[in-house]
Amino acid sequence: MKITEIKSCFVGPVISPEQFIAEHFFLFLAKGEMNAYDGTKHYKLKPGESCMVRKNRLARYNKIKENNEFEKVIFIFDEPFLKDFQKKHHILFKNHPSKDAFIRLKKDKLMDSFLLSLEPYYNGSGDIGKTFSDVKREELLLILLQLHPELSDVLFDFGVPGRLDLEKFMQQNYRFNVSTERFAFLTGRSLSAFKRDFKTIFNDTPNRWLVKRRLQEARFLIEEQKQRPSDIYLDLGFEDLSHFSFAFKKEFGMTASELLDKI
Structure with missing residues (x-):
């Protein structure tokens, strides 16, 4: 065998x-x-x-x-x-x-x-x-x-992640579909400290910022690289296409498919 x-x-x-x-x-x-x-x-x-x-x-x-x-x-x-x-x-x-x-x-x-x-x-x-x-x-x-x-x-390193540059980490990892608690842990913060630091840096809540940042990237990929919504929504951290389409239209006033058709 x-x-x-x-x-x-x-x-x-x-x-x-x-x-x-x-x-x-x-x-x-x-x-x-x-x-x-x-x-x-x-x-x-x-x-x-x-x-x-x-x-x-x-x-x-x-x-x-x-x-x-x-x-x-x-x-x-x-x-x-x-x-x-x-x-x-x-x-x-x-x-x-x-x-x-x-x-x-x-x-x-x-x-x-x-x-x-x-x-x-x-x-x-x-x-x-x-x-x-x-x-x-x-x-x-x-x-x-x-x-x-x-x-x-x-x-055999049983330590926990140390405190990281929050802005740099989030800009690098916003595409990953994980909970706010996970992001807090990975940046070496308690959940309350993470939310407080996040508000100071981004002037927004983690959940709202993540959706906006992912949608901004989606618009760039559609407008500049002509990518289809069905090919990018998972890589951008959205769990399903319908949720992505709803959020995109709410943010930009048109669906991602409509934007692609206009290009």
């Missing part, structure tokens, strides 16, 4: 579907392709490639099926598991932390053998049963740290 023939597998706690990475996780892609964006950098993952995805980051994914199939292996490394692992194995820090949200991992026979070893443990839903899931998570993490010792600085 080739590693690109592996079926989808998910091990660890459930992760949030929002565009915020709450826990570190390992991702191996068996079939299809995946494009990702973290606000500053684009990433591409092809079949047979793997990466570590960092927690406390904003990220957006776009998966491309191969022959109508998309198969991946995901292992979640949540904080309680990592703290237990650290105590057990006396982890040392290398002081070379990566700044990327998606850390590409090198291919290795040891990793290939591990991935192939998962097949006998799959249950009917493609998951690994609780009896063996933590054992396999520990095995995978030992392999990762052997191949990439520098990951210790990423995985």
Whole structure:
């Protein structure tokens, strides 16, 4: 069996579907392709490639099926598991932390053998049963740290994000569809401090500013780049096309489609 023939597998706690990475996780892609964006950098993952995805980051994914199939292996490394692992194995820090949200991992026979070893443990839903899931998570993490010792600085840093330049962060990340609470956390502020600082900088509430900023970008993309509303609304943080169309007409007096027809 080739590693690109592996079926989808998910091990660890459930992760949030929002565009915020709450826990570190390992991702191996068996079939299809995946494009990702973290606000500053684009990433591409092809079949047979793997990466570590960092927690406390904003990220957006776009998966491309191969022959109508998309198969991946995901292992979640949540904080309680990592703290237990650290105590057990006396982890040392290398002081070379990566700044990327998606850390590409090198291919290795040891990793290939591990991935192939998962097949006998799959249950009917493609998951690994609780009896063996933590054992396999520990095995995978030992392999990762052997191949990439520098990951210790990423995985075992249990601190919270520090205080950031709020204006710069929001202008860079306004497209991500996450809650105000997440934005506050990522900029190193309590919710009340975030709202207070936001009002001082932007003279508006976070929710109103986000909608206006996204709509301004939408108008630019339509007028200057001739992009269709259906192609941009998700990337701009709107959950559905009807909400985007309603907000656009309310802001500019015409729908996005009407603006496109006028150009």
